[in-house]
Amino acid sequence: MSKLEIKDLQVQVATEDGPKQILKGVTLTIADGETHAIMGPNGSGKSTLAYSVAGHPKYEVTGGSVLLDGEEVLEMSVDERARAGLFLAMQYPVEVPGVSVANFLRTAKTAIDGEAPKLRTWVKDVNKALGDLNLDATFSHRSVNEGFSGGEKKRHEIAQLELLDPKVAILDETDSGLDIDALKVVSEGVNRFRGQPGKGVLLITHYTRILRYIQPDHVHVFVDGRVAESGGAELADELEANGYDKYLVAAR
């Protein structure tokens, strides 16, 4: 079972001119096994939602609640959230010089599971996960995200998703900067993940392109720090045809 409930979430960031509210009351429930897409123009607060749920220190939660299977996520540290079953695939994964992908993945898996993975099956699992994303065996010897191409970074994020196997995955603009072949490979990875019973996905994107490969159950239009409209997959088609203008006008 996995259920992520975001209720009236309000978030601000510090700026030179004082605190600025970015999320103005976001309410969203991802029920067991559902995939939700959040679409919105640049600057609407989509990424803030992703990072706030993951617990990035830059974002200050001023109100609301985020429950994962009934547990209050906002009271957990960043790593506790991950161990509770949340995963964030980042738009801009961070370089960690000198730390190999292999060491990083093993350390993360050990932390998530509370015990070291069995060496023999683990190496096989890692090689399979990397191979499935068209990352060759030498990839695991490289430093985390250092010198990776944009596509390699995104594929590495999805390899982590499959290996760490969370309950709910938030994918922040995973499609951005990918060519069509890489987009297919990444989408296949996400589909393998959500093909398992009970996995939740929150897919944040600016474009409808990725939704051709990953069919959402629900689509939300995100404008000015809140959900402006919700619907089924057909809402994405409408956005594709008409853009965000009507929502932006309404938000003014």
Added chain:
Amino acid sequence: MATLVTEALETVRNDHVESHLHTTPTFDLAAHPTPSGREEIWRFTPLRRLGSLLDDVAPGGRIELQADVPAGVAWSTVTADEAAALGGIAPLDRLGALAALHAPQVGVLDIPADTELTELIRVRAIGAGTADAVAEHTVIRVGRHASARLLLENSGSAHYNEFVQVIVEDGARVDLVTINDWADDAVHTGQTNILVGRDAEVRHFEVTIGGDVVRTSTNVAYSGTGGAFEGFGLYFADAGQHIEHRLFVDHNQPKTSSNVVYKGALQGERAHTVWIGNILIRKVAEGIETYEENRNLILSDGAQADSVPNLEIETGEIAGAGHASATARFDDEQLFYLRSRGISEKEAQRLVVHGFFDDLIRRIGIAEVEDKLRVTVEAELAKNVLREPGPGA
């Protein structure tokens, strides 16, 4: 989080170079007066903590040297006059001149031409106390087309001033690994002057962990075209320690190269590190390439890292010249990324520090040394980053 990039001095001139970068090497002590502490090359050094090392008195102490020298390599002692006849770069500051003047004799390690050594040459200096100061002068000569790896390990307690000349002849390749793993009360000043021959390749690794005050200067010049120098440094300063590494690469020949990377971590009250990277590109040195970099990771309050890259360029006809310097605390974004994968904050910090140093450690190529350094980094982390809060915390 702020990253401070130290402003570097860059000057382009066409004729004579007159600056502190351009000390004339000489054994003549009179040319190296007692410093007041305000001079550019002394201003970071706590002179009082050097005690008698800057005084012109013969120190009475000895340090035990143990050398594992493979067959084919000669380890002998000569007089100062005989040593001077071997060539090499003369002392560039008072400490080097004093070490050469007062060393009881000069140890010479001679690797004959065309010798290709697979075995490690190993020299251990083991200090027995700080009561008497020690002066040592060593010459390492790597003959034409020879190749060798040397491991120089300093340990124990000492009040130690050493002068090392490394003469690398044409086409030779040498890895020189120096580890300063002193006891807490040791005071060590060292000058290592490396003359790189035509098309020779030198890699120097310098690791400083222990000691009260450690001040080393590494000076590099070239005796022919095409020589390549790589200088890597790793240091970890704890409370009260002063660790100072100075580098001077004199690009005095065309088509030579230098690549310098020093990385340090600091923790504890008044932990102080200094890194000075001086590069001089003379007018004659066309087609050279140089890069130098210093990174410091500050792990706790009260520590200070000084980092000064200097680049003096007399010719624009070069392949490249660059430098970078950054001193910072943990990167919040790195820690967030690791923690978002379930890794605890301490474990994330541990990974970042190991990664920071491993970039250099894995280049050493001596498994025993690499393993030891990883254990050392772990032990240093246990003092601060990984320390469990006490019952009262």
